[in-house]
Amino acid sequence: MRAGIIGAGIGGIATAIRLRNKGYEVEVFEANNYAGGKLSSFEQGAYRFDAGPSLFTMPQFVEELFELSGKPISQYFEYIRLPEVCRYFWEDGTRLNVSADTKEFAQEAEKQLGEPAGKIAKVLKDSAFKYEILSGLFLEDSLHKLSTWTSAKALRGYLNLHKLGIFNTMNAANEQFFSTPKAVQMFNRYATYNGSDPYQTPATLNIIPHLEYNIGAFFPKNGMYGITGSLVALAQDLGVKFHFNSRVKEIVADTKVKGLKIEKADDKQSEDFRVFDIVVSNMDITPTYRKLLPNAKHPEKLLSQPKSGSGLIFYWGIKKEFSELGLHNIFFSDNYKAEFEHQFQKKTIYHDPTIYLNITSKYKKDDAPAGSENWFILLNAPANDGQDWDKIIAEARQNVIAKLSRNLKTDIAPLIESESILDPRSIELRTSSVQGALYGNSSNNKFAAFLRHANFSSRIKNLYFVGGSVHPGGGIPLALSSAKIVGGMVEEV
Ligand code: FAD
Structure with a gap:
């Protein structure tokens, strides 16, 4: 056959x-x-x-x-398994390095953000519970076979429906739960892991932190x-x-x-x-x-x-090493709500975007020459609807350079010695993904x-x-x- x-x-x-x-x-x-x-x-x-x-x-x-x-x-x-999950940066100077050890993470979040350590522990436990109920049903089986809906896993799901966050948005659930806006923002970011908007997507997606913290974040050699x-x-x-x-x-x-x-x-x-x-x-x-x-x-x-979000990616060869950066780094926008409104309603990129900066040369040294780093910079972008991408990209590039220069207290522009750019148009062209969406339909x-x-x-x-x-x-x-x-x-x- x-x-x-x-x-x-x-x-x-x-x-x-x-x-x-x-x-x-x-x-x-x-x-x-x-x-x-x-x-x-x-x-x-x-x-x-x-x-x-x-x-x-x-x-x-x-x-x-x-x-x-x-x-x-x-x-x-x-x-x-990575010993550190992510480094977070806020414009007011707050910094949080998240350890893979969840106890250390909770203590550090209390110290740096003022978020009670017990809340971090509780939210991760709740995320694990949601995952346990939902993964068997939604991730591992076809939803389009009757047997899926008559299984014991499904029955457990029906009995726990009220605990799964279906009737609340991710942001509403996080605002109700956390004491500090920075913790809300950190946990709202998980909506972007499948290209959605935390102000619209159901709190069910609060299963995602479980993957990163409880199961772990990994790096292939x-x-x-x-x-x-x-x-x-x-x-x-x-x-x-x-x-x-x-x-x-x-x-x-x-x-x-x-x-x-x-x-x-x-x-x-x-x-x-x-x-x-x-x-x-x-x-x-x-x-x-x-x-x-x-x-x-x-x-x-x-x-x-409607399609999930797409991305605008700058690949920069940077002729300097930054000890304050790790493999995964996030520089948060000062106005997260406005950022998502720009992405999903106005279909453009906000002037103060959240910047995700990934540097594989932190772990895989031969990805960059000695004394240099390979910067992969991802901004959440709308799916391609025929926007004037050249204009959006030029503005975003300036904003990224300014934001990183401010946060790292170093003028970044002269350090960029090589550059490529991937945008929703080129993602669509290279992979046939409709509108350059990274994750198919929106959630x-x-x-x-x-x-x-x-x-x-x-x-x-x-x-x-x-x-x-x-x-x-x-x-x-x-x-x-x-x-x-x-x-x-x-x-x-
Ligand atoms: P795709 O990668 O979409 O590949 C489809 C393939 O089919 C392509 O090679 C295409 O050329 C080929 N093809 C299409 N049409 C034809 C045809 N007619 N004939 C022959 N071949 C054809 N996921 C994560 O888990 N973690 C992340 O950190 C993450 N970050 C991401 C960042 C970016 C910038 C992008 C673009 C995606 C990211 N994702 C991430 C999402 C992840 O990459 C995708 O969900 C996953 O790789 C999709 O795999 P796929 O099997 O759907 O195939």
Whole structure:
């Protein structure tokens, strides 16, 4: 039996590994000349950068793929648990370095922010509880099978519905709970982990801190791209075939999948037809329907849902080292509410944006020359609606330089010796993600989980969907989880 996979994003690669383990002959067709989609890497002079994700949580989803394949993970992939989660900076001079030791974190939060240590401990416990109830239901199973809703896990969910934060926004819940605005802001930021707005998204998303604090934040020894590189190596060792520069043009199907039409790399006007028994699309669900299945019935309601936020990223080679910075650093906006209003209502970037600064050379020294650092700077940006991005980027760049220069008491501009920029337009172009959204559909409403496409087609037999634009959602762990769900649905051969 033959399986064709469209896209070598992390969801596509993980599915390839799972299907190969089920006995399929697996081929992956990737439009780019590299694997990983958003989770890729590039060099800029003497600097190396991870292009997209920078935070690695829930490594068990990666580990599982090696276990399943009977291969020792240590031969492919190494990672460490970070001793420090993040460094936070506020304009009034407040600083908070968050230790991975939750007791130390709570004590430091009390000292630096005035937030009672007991509240930090309690919120992390509550986050763990929410995760325990919700993960089995929303993250690990298909929501589109009756068995999910009649299981014991579901029953526990119904009984605890009132404790899950469904009826409150994240910000409202955090304001009711914490004593200080800075703690509210720190915990509101978790909405951005799936590209949503804490002033709209339900407090259910307060499960996210559990991942970072209780389970942990991790760093792959070869940088984030190490995840992609090691999984591609594993897949190849199992016999999965990757075809790069191979854009899929059509899924050929009637009521059942028949195969794929693939653009020829040397002649873009012509296509090859390849027969497959099953097809899995890792392409964003909207262009999967619009471009690859133009004649099928399209689930318009799901496809037209508002998209998650996108990002504006500056990759800077910085010819100086800053001891006050760590791997993950946040420089908060003075007006968080205004920042999200600009992102989601005005669809632009606020003049005082929260800056996320990631420096992998803090851990992986060869990512930057001696005495220098590779700065990955991410601003929350709206999805692409045809804004004047060149203007937005130019203004944002000036604001970022001014804010970092103020906070670090150093003129940053002359230290930037090389630069690349990624914006919602280029994200869309490189990965086919609609409007450059980082995490598929937005989670800004409480029904969002039900408004993502299922991991299978109910009309076309043997057609499946994986990745951040379908159930259970965006981010590396969820994209890997979608692959697990698909793997569980496909019969062994
Ligand atoms: P994608 O990465 O979207 O890849 C899809 C692949 O399909 C691409 O390679 C594309 O070229 C290919 N493709 C599309 N159409 C075709 C076609 N017709 N034929 C052949 N190939 C095709 N997540 C985290 O967990 N932590 C983070 O810190 C984090 N930060 C992020 C920061 C940025 C800047 C970005 C961009 C994303 C971030 N994310 C983060 C989100 C995470 O990267 C994604 O959710 C995840 O990588 C999506 O994987 P995917 O499987 O959906 O595939």
